[in-house]
Amino acid sequence: MERLHNDTSLSEVHESIDTTKPRKGIRRFLPYLGPAYLVSVGYMDPGNWATDLQGGAKFGYQLIWVLVMSNLMALLLQSLSARLGIVRRRDLAQANREEYPRIINFCLYALAELAIAACDLAEVLGMAIGIHLLTGLPMLAGVCITVLDTFLLLVLQKYGMRKMEAFIVALVAVIGISFLIELIFARPHLGEVVKGFVPSYLTGDALYIAVGIIGATVMPHNLYLHSALVQTRKIKPDDSSIKRALRFNLFDTTIALNAAFFVNAAILILAASVFYTSGNTEVAKIEDAHALLQPMLGTTLAPILFAVALIAAGQSSTVTGTLAGQIVMEGYLHLRINPWIRRLLTRLIAIIPAVLVIVIYGDEELDALLVLSQVILSLQLGFAIIPLIHFVSDKSKMGSFAIKTPVKILSWMVAFILVFLNVKLVAEGSWEIFNGEGAVITKILIGIGWILFTWLFVAMTLLPFIKKHRQKQNQYAAIDIHGQERMLHIADIQEPGKIAVALDFSSNDEKLIANAVAQQKKNAVYILLHIVETASAKYAGESSDDYETRKDMERLKQYAAELKDLGYKTEIYLGYNNRVQEIVRIVQEAKADMLVMGAHKHSGLKDILYGETVDHVRHKISIPVLIIS
Known part of the structure; x- marks a missing residue:
């Protein structure tokens, strides 16, 4: 495990594919092709299969238009996510960390990790079911076998990003081809399929399943x-x-998500043409659908292709889930752990509940566990969508690439629909528990959970609006109508003899030191300081001697040596645990005449916002503070 000292997302493959080389024709597009395919597998993972099968078996082709609407919503939100990364060069976790206070970021991080674990649970169950259907192995054995795919990412990462993307595209192709052949066997009535694209009024169970399809479409980790x-x-x-x-x-996102739409539509159409038309309208389980395909279609190939597609869906989601976990941990915590360890931990978290359910209740309850994983994902969805819309709407950070008003209105409408539908599903489930005969402690925990979720959702949604309002008020307050003109009387200011520079060991350090040197050239003493924020530093203070403390001191000595070679005089200081207090202490002890700080690109979970750190420090010292953004 190590703490990151840079702010690049997926640093080992960051900007590893060069699009700046001159190309002509379609070759200009090819370097951009790939990311959306890794994202698209989340829209065809095993968690989506149950709602598609149930919708087709129970209502025929009637709900195809719901899939179309879901796909359009996903296309909008994924394009906003790509916009954030392209324009600001920040992933959603990094942007959240820079925008929100510590407590909200901690909650968002916990929910994101929970969503990834829930998604992984769906992948474990889907692959286990696929292995069981294809080979006849018991479910418990299939669940345990899924641990082995932990090492798949290790192999793929050795070959680079393009090879990983090619692997995922190949799995998506396997899923697509499998269902294309299934549809050829099923021979659906094309006229009825076309009618399914026309929106229709939904009530009762049809509305409930439609809500499930929409609610399970957009995956927060995507x-x-x-x-x-x-x-x-x-x-x-x-x-x-x-x-x-x-x-x-x-273009890439449109092509990839349309491929995902084809898979979901194919599952629904297959269920409609095979089960609905034959009166088997109660088919809802993946295993039931697999068992009925052979007798209904008259070929042994159909159930084999179904199981292969299920395994491919689970396997492709495994790779992208690992990457999402790495992004979330690095973005929120600035921590990185070995990818295979990260994968193994996530997979074990998913396997444990699956194994317990199989051992205690048997295979029959696995579908209920699969539904639970989708409920957990539903709970997290709003906490990913709302911040994303805030970020891509912010003209101060997105500039001319901030989304326009029509797109903004549409985005908020989609967010409202998705959040409302997901909250409705979870609320109905919670209400059934409250009205049931369950344990009182369970009801109390659910009530507390709803209170905390409501608080977090309201705070997360309103804080960016409040910050913008305060910024506008500050701008108006700065506009003061002075009653009388005054002449400036500029006193002689003593040139700083000691200039302190607060370093965070990011790419911003060079800019900070350069601006500090520019104040006084080689006549001043430059005080290089850094605050160690490890758990050891929190409790041991100056006695701390962990790996990061030693590495931080080495980095300071390296900077000091480089400045000394250029003819500058330096002093170095390490502070411990509390950033604000330690910066103030060092500045005062060193008798610095000026402090140079960065406005962002900070590290350490102890910060709320680096900008707030600047304010706190500035108010505690009486020397000039130069803020470098």
């Missing part, structure tokens, strides 16, 4: 994932290059 994957492409920072990247990524 929004984190897409905003990071687009940064694997190196693009020039000028407006024309950014516009081209946005345009080509929109």
